[in-house]
Amino acid sequence: EAGVAQSPRYKIIEKRQSVAFWCNPISGHATLYWYQQILGQGPKLLIQFQNNGVVDDSQLPKDRFSAERLKGVDSTLKIQPAKLEDSAVYLCASSLRGLQSEQFFGPGTRLTVL
Amino acid sequence: GESVGLHLPTLSVQEGDNSIINCAYSNSASDYFIWYKQESGKGPQFIIDIRSNMDKRQGQRVTVLLNKTVKHLSLQIAATQPGDSAVYFCAESPDNNDMRFGAGTRLTVKP
Numbered sequence: 575e576a577g578v579a580q581s582p583r584y585k586i587i588e589k590r591q592s593v594a595f596w597c598n599p600i601s602g603h604a605t606l607y608w609y610q611q612i613l614g615q616g617p618k619l620l621i622q623f624q625n626n627g628v629v630d631d632s633q634l635p636k637d638r639f640s641a642e643r644l645k646g647v648d649s650t651l652k653i654q655p656a657k658l659e660d661s662a663v664y665l666c667a668s669s670l671r672g673l674q675s676e677q678f679f680g681p682g683t684r685l686t687v688l
Numbered sequence: 689g690e691s692v693g694l695h696l697p698t699l700s701v702q703e704g705d706n707s708i709i710n711c712a713y714s715n716s717a718s719d720y721f722i723w724y725k726q727e728s729g730k731g732p733q734f735i736i737d738i739r740s741n742m743d744k745r746q747g748q749r750v751t752v753l754l755n756k757t758v759k760h761l762s763l764q765i766a767a768t769q770p771g772d773s774a775v776y777f778c779a780e781s782p783d784n785n786d787m788r789f790g791a792g793t794r795l796t797v798k799p
Contacts (some may be wrong), residue, residue, distance in 0.1 A: 578731070614696055616777045616789030617732065630785040665731050672784045674720040679731030 576600065578680035580666050586686045592654035595683045599647070601670030607631075607677065608651050609665040617665055622673060623649060647682055653685075661687045696775070700793045707765040709793045711778035716759065718780035723752060724790070727774045735763065735776075760793045765795075773797045 579598040587593050599606050604625050609617035620630040620639065625646035625680070634641065643649040653660055663684050667677040701707045714719070719740040724732035736743045737753045745752050751764040751774075761778050775794050781787040 590725070613790070616715075616791050618789070619787055622785065632785075667731070671789050674781050674784055676734040676737065677732075677734070679724075681729070681731050 578666055578668055578678050580664075580680035580683055582683055583681065584684050584686075586688065587656055588688050589658055590655040592652065593656055593685060594650050594652045595664050595666075595685075597649045597651070597666030597680060599649070599666070600678055603668035603670055603678070604646070605669045605672050606643055606649050607667045607669075607673070608649070609667065611663045611665055611682070613662070620651070621674075624672075656685075656687045658687050661685055696791050696794060698796065700796045701768050702796060703768060703797050703799050705768055705771060707763075707768045707772070707795060707797075709763045709765075709776050709778075709795065710794075711761040711763075711790055713759050713761060713780040713790075715776070715780055715782050715788070716756075717782040719783075720781040721752070721754060721761050722779050722781075722787075723750075723761075724777045724779065724789075725772075725774045726777065732777060768795075768797050768798060770797045 581596050606623045607621045611617045620634045621631040621641050623643040626643050641651045663682040665682045667679040669677045671676050722737040723735040726732045736747045736750050736752050749766045753762045777789050777790040777792045779789040
């Protein structure tokens with residue numbers, strides 16, 4: 575079974591630029607999550623999708639972050655404009671039965687904002 | 689031990705010994721707890737989970753203990769192997785919309 579795919583693996587941008595990350599979850603997983611993991615910290619849940627609808631985005635900084643999951647499969651997370659403090663690994667995960675069950679994580683995208 | 693949101697502690701054990709990683713959680717409403725292992729450059733990998741109606745759950749070489757009275761969670765790894773070296777995260781969840789991860793504990797296994 576293929577795992578969660580993410581691209582790109584690494585991205586370096588300057589502050590105030592925009593960036594987008596892509597995620598393809600495990601086939602059949604209705605729930606998809608985006609996390610932000612700052613170096614030395616645990617992942618922080620940003621947004622949760624059930625199929626193509628947003629379940630919860632209370633931790634997403636909506637003035638600069640946006641996410642979508644068109645057609646209920648792939649998802650993109652965008653940052654515009656980026657700030658220095660956005661430097662982190664952005665993890666995508668998916669699960670069969672919602673947040674309170676095993677989540678399968680992708681390898682993440684490491685973002686560096688200069 | 690680890691508290692959700694604080695610095696990253698470390699644990700060093702000898703190969704073959706048992707490891708115990710601790711986690712203090714903060715939300716008394718949390719009813720679901722989970723442990724993940726994260727190796728360098730990879731995403732977290734599920735180890736074991738437990739719901740609040742249980743005190744103990746066992747998996748292959750791992751046991752999770754939950755003490756709701758003192759809001760404490762621990763992960764025990766039996767016969768620790770070099771491949772167990774990683775950062776271990778606990779996470780707590782009060783409902784299906786919220787999950788909070790701790791800062792993690794770095795486990796190093798010495799051969």
